[in-house]
Amino acid sequence: MPKVTYIEHDGTETTLEAASGDSVMETAIAGGVDGIVAECGGSMMCATCHCYVDDAWIERTGTRSEGEDDMLESAVCEVKPTSRLSCQIAMTPELDGLVVHLPEEQV
């Protein structure tokens, strides 16, 4: 199963194994990562699952999905070129080892 590492704002690192097809958000919630809230459960309506994809991975995670830019405007922390909604990144074998950084706040 592909692994993903979350680096929270205070530096806490958590590495989790993702069930196939689960999103980076779902994996974080299942593993109890505090830095992701995901109030809408992945309907792309809340922007509380904001993450910054590590520079080394930005090519492989691909581009933002339809409507994701709009919803990112509601994120409470700064939106950078590496910003994604973690509910929109599905874990695949190619993403094994993915690293994402979490913002200071989600709500």
Added chain:
Amino acid sequence: MRDMELIEGHRAITPPEGMPVWDVDPFDTAVLSDPDAYYAGLRHRGPVVYIPRWSVLALGQYETTKAVFSDHENFVSSRGVGLNDFRVGDPWRPPSIILEVDPPDHTRTRRVMSRALSPKVVKTMAGMFAEAAEQLVDELVARGRIEAVEDLAERFPITVFPRVVGMRDVDQRILVDYGACVFNSMGPDNALRRAATARAKEIAPWIMAACARERLTEDGIGAMIYADADAGEIGQDEAPLLVRSLLSAGVDTTVTGIGNALYCFAANPGEWDRLRAEPKLVRPAIEEVLRYTSPVHTFGRTAGRDCEIAGYPVEEGTKILCVLGAANLDPDKWGDPDTFRIDRRPMGHMGFGAGIHGCVGQNIARGEMEAVLTALARKVARIEFDGDAPWRPNNAIHALDKLPLKLIPA
């Protein structure tokens, strides 16, 4: 259209070999008023059950319900999310251009709506919600004994939602009834639906008139939608239909959410104490209310092509009831689903649906519920039942008919 047998305006199907068959009427008023045994029966029989009464499939186990409800490629919304198949008969009103469409049409209208209803926009309303809640709760606490459906659950959204949309016309009865009509019309041709159709005839003209550009203020969500029409993102003729969607989907639902929340806290005083002690639990408490009571209990899909559910073949044109209320109480998913726990954090509950059609108004719904519960938690020590609280049967909505309460001041 080819020759086929129709039932409730959709193709009658032959159930696949081996699929459990259950002779039940999910839209019987007794079931709608007290659905728990039906939910359990559905989950118990299997992941997918054939219901001969309306010649439909029904899903109640969490995993299958969620999978089918969010699989918009196989299970389409454009043929109606009720029992009628829009492909074989005329819908009772021009279909919704967001709820009752598929991509790519859906993508376009959804984008306009999700921008207008985004967390950023809703945050600007929080102050107005809080102030309105404060005022209303003060008045009701002074009264002490209330009928919470009309006095609170209906009155709050009717106070704030028209302001959110920017409506110049407000009529509590019409606005609440219109939602109920839309939802009742998703069921079979039963007494509820017939009454809804009759009532809808009377009030639909009022609703459509209220959606017109000149009936809207310039600072509301309605105006944002018209601005997107001016920018060419949607057609000029589409803007009033999206405003109509706000009125069909945004009033009766939140009325139900607020009423159901009060019911949960009256029935679970320990959880009320907990919320008062820890006001930050209000957001997870809202999710738990939605999971526990499923204000939208059932919505349908239509198989857009021959496909499968849980290993059974499903033929194109099959209507499938996704019983969100049953999925939200599935012990395999939730462990102890019948316990109301405000700190459960029921991630993935189906109260707002799932997938691309997941409720686009959820930020407003949460904002309204949060304002009401926060004001009450500050001012009310106990919420007590003051008489019977019967449920009001509706083909898609699980709402209280009456909720007599005593509010004991803090």
